[in-house]
Structure formats: C-alpha cells, structure tokens
Amino acid sequence: MSKPANFASPDDVEHAFYEAITHGDADLLMLVWAEDEETLCVHPTGVRLQGEAPIRESWRSIFANARLRVQPEAVTHWQGTVMAIHHLTEVLFVGDDPSPHGPLHVTHVYVRGAHGWRMVSRHASAADDSHQAMAEAVPHTLH
Numbered sequence: 001m002s003k004p005a006n007f008a009s010p011d012d013v014e015h016a017f018y019e020a021i022t023h024g025d026a027d028l029l030m031l032v033w034a035e036d037e038e039t040l041c042v043h044p045t046g047v048r049l050q051g052e053a054p055i056r057e058s059w060r061s062i063f064a065n066a067r068l069r070v071q072p073e074a075v076t077h078w079q080g081t082v083m084a085i086h087h088l089t090e091v092l093f094v095g096d097d098p099s100p101h102g103p104l105h106v107t108h109v110y111v112r113g114a115h116g117w118r119m120v121s122r123h124a125s126a127a128d129d130s131h132q133a134m135a136e137a138v139p140h141t142l143h
Contacts, residue, residue, distance in 0.1 A: 006116035007032070010077075010084035013110055013117050021070050026059040034111060034118035042123040044104055069093040072106070084110040084117070089127065103127040 007013045013032045020029035033039050033052060041055045042048045049055045062068070075087040086108040092101040109121035 007118065008116060010079060010086060010108075010110040010117050013119055014072075014086060014108060017108075017119065018070055018072055021068055024063040024067055026056050026063055029059050030056050032119050034113070034120045036120065038120070040121045040123075042125070044124045044126055046125075066094045071100075082112045084112075086110070090124065 007016065017029065017032045020026075020032070030052065033055065035052065037051045039052060039055060040048065040050050041058065043058065047058070049058050069092070071091045071093075073089045073091075075089055077087075078085045088106045088108070090102055090104040090106050092104070093099075094101060104124045105127045106122065106124045108119055110117050111120050112118075
C-alpha cells in the first residue's frame with residue numbers, strides 16, 4: 001500500500017489515524033506515519049516501539065485481539081510551519097463492551113515534509129488526574 005500524496009494538515013493526519021483504528025486496519029493506519037526509522041510509538045502499557053515495522057506489527061496484534069472504538073478529545077494543539085504537537089484525551093471502547101476504558105493522555109507529533117504532514121510520534125499513557133486540581137491552582141502568569 002503506497003502513501004497518499006499529501007495530508008494537507010495535522011488534523012487530516014489525525015482524522016485518518018482514528019479512521020484506521022475504527023476499521024481495525026494496521027496497513028491503513030501506517031499510511032499516516034512518516035517513513036522514518038526514528039518514528040516512535042509508546043502504548044499505554046509503556047512499550048516503546050521505534051520504526052515502521054515494529055509499530056505496524058504492534059497495531060496488527062492489537063487489531064487481531066480486539067475491535068476498538070476511540071473517542072479522542074483535543075486538549076491543546078500547537079502548530080509551527082513544519083511541526084505540530086497535539087495533546088488529546090482518549091476514551092476507549094473494546095468490542096461490544098459499553099464500559100469505557102481510560103482515559104488516556106495522548107501526545108501526537110507531526111512533521112511536514114515533501115509529501116505533506118505525517119505522524120512521527122505517538123505517546124499514550126493512562127491518565128492520572130488526581131493532581132489536576134493542584135496543577136490548575138498554580139498561577140499561569142510569570143511575575
């Protein structure tokens with residue numbers, strides 16, 4: 001399967017990523033990744049995978065074991081001319097189980113190259129919001 005000619009924005013890449021998860025298609029999912037041996041994926045289990053082949057195989061294994069639905073919610077986005085970072089919260093639904101799993105804190109890093117935007121890094125970890133109130137109490141203005 002060849003890469004599409006262009007993803008016009010990081011949002012387009014992100015949409016295609018979640019579509020591929022909905023379809024349970026690791027090959028389709030890999031179309032959003034940069035063709036680079038330095039690509040990195042950290043699953044919520046803490047497993048760190050580097051390079052296209054290990055990332056593809058991990059997603060194939062995930063899809064072989066469960067049908068996933070993911071509800072992503074954008075937290076914050078930053079975008080420069082050649083790099084973008086998206087922070088999200090994900091809630092997972094596995095198979096026909098109506099109980100949500102998660103939430104997960106997720107960071108996606110995208111770069112723009114000759115063929116448009118691609119994902120170069122995904123890091124997902126279990127959310128621990130027990131310190132959220134403390135973080136929100138910290139002043140955000142430097143004096």
